[in-house]
Amino acid sequence: MKKIGILGSTGSIGTQSIDIIKKSKDRFDLIFISGHKNIKLLKEQADELNPQFVLITDLDAFNEAKKMNFTCKILFGMNELVELINVETIDILLNALVGHVGLIPTYTAVKNKVPLALANKESLVTAGHIIMKEVYANKSIILPVDSEHSAIFQSLQGNKMKNVEKLILTASGGPFRSLSYEEIYNKKAFQALKHPNWTMGRKISIDSATLVNKGLEVIEAKWLFDIPASKIDVVVHPQSIIHSLVQYNDSSIIAQMGRPDMRVPIHYALNYPERINFDIERFDFMKYNQLTFESPDHKVFPGLSLGYTAIEKGNSMPTVYNTVNEVMVNKFLMDQVKFYDISDRIELEMNNHKMIINPSIEEIIALDKEIRMRLR
Ligand SMILES: NC(=O)c1ccc[n+]([C@@H]2O[C@H](COP(=O)([O-])OP(=O)(O)OC[C@H]3O[C@@H](n4cnc5c(N)ncnc54)[C@H](OP(=O)(O)O)[C@@H]3O)[C@@H](O)[C@H]2O)c1
Known part of the structure; x- marks a missing residue:
């Protein structure tokens, strides 16, 4: 079983990844998912797939989510998120966040040698020189998701x-x-x-x-x-x-x-x-x-x-x-x-x-x- 974390599980790439996880429950152990505002979908995903953590990055959405009876632990913000990106917690991270916000998770994954399935192209665009240096130095791997x-x-x-x-x-x-x-x-x-x-x-x-x-x-x-x-x-x-x-x-x-x-x-x-x-x-x-x-x-x-x-x-x-x-x-x-x-x-x-x-x-x-x- 591969322990996996999915960032942006409520988005287009995220929901398609969740689809794959649903069909491969014997291969993947879903440790965490994340969303920004779409807590309704996050709750549905959590109820169905039972991850250990749900991460929410929008404060209002997080406060709303606290009233929603999540059965797993809900966490708030980028700092908590970064804490979860390490080889003790997951075997692979899928970064399906959109835009510049994907940079810190990408950087943390390669620095911490967590294999990274990367949809968030913006992080490589802005900091490719730093990220790839870490990849080579740490012998980590980026698996492209962009078709x-x-x-x-x-x-x-x-x-x-x-x-x-x-x-x-x-x-x-x-x-x-x-x-x-x-x-x-x-x-x-x-x-x-x-x-x-x-x-x-x-x-x-x-x-x-x-x-x-x-x-x-x-x-x-x-x-x-x-x-x-x-x-x-x-x-x-x-x-x-x-x-x-x-x-x-x-x-x-x-x-x-x-x-x-x-x-x-x-x-x-x-x-x-x-x-x-x-x-x-x-x-x-x-x-x-x-x-x-x-x-x-x-x-x-x-x-x-x-x-x-x-x-x-x-x-x-x-x-x-x-x-x-x-x-x-x-x-x-x-x-x-x-x-x-x-x-x-x-x-x-x-x-x-x-x-x-x-x-x-x-x-x-x-x-x-x-x-x-x-x-x-
Ligand atoms: N979609 C594709 O077919 C495709 C193909 C190739 C590459 N990509 C790349 O994959 C990445 C994701 O694209 P997408 O089309 O899946 O995007 P999307 O549908 O807009 O989904 C974006 C995800 O990021 C979350 N998010 C939005 N703003 C955030 C913020 N400020 N902080 C933290 N999370 C935030 C969203 O959460 P909420 O929905 O909960 O607000 C959602 O889960 C992009 O870099 C894109 O270029 C996408």
Whole structure:
């Protein structure tokens, strides 16, 4: 039995992980789950799966939860959460938190040698230089949950990084693929949230529409696979069947494919290094008789090029890229700004940023806070 902790169990990745745990009760011992505001769902999950701890990070929600008759112990806040991330308590942590809040749990897991199934890409984007240093020094492991990175991880098995010519990340292109700047200009959040292939949380859905998600993923891949961003290409593949590819020095390309279903990379990460039978629908070639590929349109979707610029400049620039995006996406979701205000503001803030060289975790957290206060 693997002892597992799931952070963000009430979210899109979190609920799909809970689904997997329910189907694999003989393989996983659920030690803790966490949520921010959705205490109703947390209670349902706790009643059904009986974890030892439920962690709540929103104070009002925690106070409400105290009145709700949880049968297990309920804890409040990041400090309590961090206390649980150690090898005595769990064998694997799934970090499915959204945004910058995932940073401390990711950092704590790699520092404490707890194998980490990582969905929270934002933590690697902002602090990849620190997190990967800890991974190498402590011989800990990060198992990617993002479908593209899981595909690359799987396509690298049995091969040597020195033989890799480039990584190719696929992108669906999002709901506005093939529209012009003018057509996209007045689009609202409810339209941007309609992703053609995946059902995801609200923040990543908007990131997919702007292609900032792909920029974040280029940075995530750079750190996970220790490869320069110049060797990471992005190709638009609207069907989302090929999840990503690795091109080798003999011209061979190895790809991983399947139906777009996040439960597959989650299941792979949680069971790694084993491949366990998974009773879900299989891919049917006849349903997808055409797989197509396009170049990303950098003019219509500047969010991707900004990601390349952020990682090229490195240091504190990816934090600016990530935090400004988080703030602007929130505003866009509340109909306070327009679609292109997201990438315009990221560009402006990146241009004005006074670089912090080799930032520490504390400096990254302070910079994130400063940007949030200023852009409020
Ligand atoms: N969804 C996907 O298909 C997908 C695919 C690839 C990668 N990812 C990555 O996976 C991560 C999670 O994405 P998601 O789509 O699952 O997000 P989501 O549906 O929005 O879920 C986010 C989770 O984080 C919790 N949370 C929100 N704000 C918090 C805060 N301030 N402090 C602590 N917890 C907080 C939420 O709790 P409450 O709901 O209780 O408020 C929820 O459990 C992201 O980094 C995303 O980029 C997602």
